[in-house]
Amino acid sequence: MPEAGQDIQVTRAEDGTVDGTVRVGDEPAGPDFTRAVLDVAGAVLTWPVLGAPGASGPPNAPGAPGLPTAHVHDAGRAQQWLWALYGERVADAVHDCTTGTPSGASAGVTVAVEAVEATTLAGGAARLAFGHWASRWWPASYMEGTAGLEPGVLGLELAALTHRCHQLFDTAFDDQPEPDDCAAELIAEHRTALDLLVRWWLAPSQPADTARHLDSVLRLIDDAADSAGLDGPALRHLRASLDQDQPRPAGTPVDLGTLFARPRGYALAAGEPLTAGSRVITRGAGGNDWRRYPPGFVDAAEDAVSWTVRAVGARRRIEVEVVADVAAPTAGAALVAEVRVDGDRAVRVPLVLRDDLWTGGADLSSLGLDLDLGPDRGLPSAAMPPRIEVGVLLPGFDPGPGAPGDAAHRDAVRALARQRLAAAARPSPYAGAYPEPFLAEIAAVAAVEEDF
Structure with a gap:
């Protein structure tokens, strides 16, 4: 660059x-x-x-x-x-x-x-x-304590920024719209979050930088909505609030933790054994390649994917557990686990969402897989244990596995998210951040006690 x-x-x-x-x-x-x-x-x-x-x-x-x-x-x-x-x-x-x-x-x-x-x-x-990167790749993780970003708050700030950067987009060519020229669509999609931003903006006793940030975003949204001919109760309330143009009333500061609280009760329900009357042969953690499923499906922690191979009589069964994102969809497309033994062909195991886990399992023989077992036919050979690789993906979305070195980059992205949330929590969050914190990051820090 x-x-x-x-x-x-x-x-x-x-x-x-x-x-x-x-x-x-x-x-x-x-x-x-x-x-x-x-x-x-x-x-x-x-x-x-x-x-x-x-x-x-x-x-x-x-x-x-x-x-x-x-x-x-x-x-x-x-x-x-x-x-x-x-x-x-x-x-x-x-x-x-x-x-x-x-x-x-x-x-x-x-x-x-x-x-x-x-x-x-x-x-x-x-x-x-x-x-836009944050809306796709932000590494939200309950396991690691990395707060997720409120989609509506982030979407509205993206709408404001799109309008601010209108010179980048060519409105003269309506038959060739750019995918990221989407201010009107973002406002329409996230208009229910407008009231939250207005209440935050009107709240007394907040940092001056945050107040200016909110004011700029809301006025850009108002101008973008007016240019696109959008209307509705939320936008009319926004315009009325902006038109008042008066000092904020004195009173109790708004509790952002309550304003942006998310559903609670996420408890990592990794519970009873999925297969009764079995014994564990081996277990491990799989890779968590973010590229292979849409945002909001899986916790971003590297060890969110785990697997266990059990002996059930003469059968060998693999069971996969994947920690779900707190916003994981309860209906629609389902994930699958991709299992590979000793570098052999990859086979897929369907997963279903159960509480806060994606789970699934199958007999290895039914998948056409086998383990190199020891003399007692119960444990892998100590001299040559099987190499089991398990990943998670969404069929039809998956571009294929990434490179072996991608794990280091995922660690760096997680560190970046923690750094940004720490910057957003400081009294002067705008100093030295790349780029300065988004409203969604400031709100995430405020709501963190509700989430974790």
């Missing part, structure tokens, strides 16, 4: 797969859950969420967001924001690479990055992309 004052590469794709595609900057390394992505007019922008690898390998904590990498597939549409994000010299270089002029530009040029990352558009774009 380029920084101000450094050179930036502007190159045209050479593989010929997409005619006219131009790349600005270097593609961030790492799995997709370590990148924040934004679809804008004529391009896709990408920021690294984590810092560069440290001396021992795992990524460091990120610093301030810099300029994104851009894959420009329509330079004409992208010109409306390229100059504001990267400066005029980069915008000209993208045009030259696309048209092949001047001589040699089609192969690539190097230009100096102008100091534009502090502009409203650049900062807003980075924040909007990070917010």
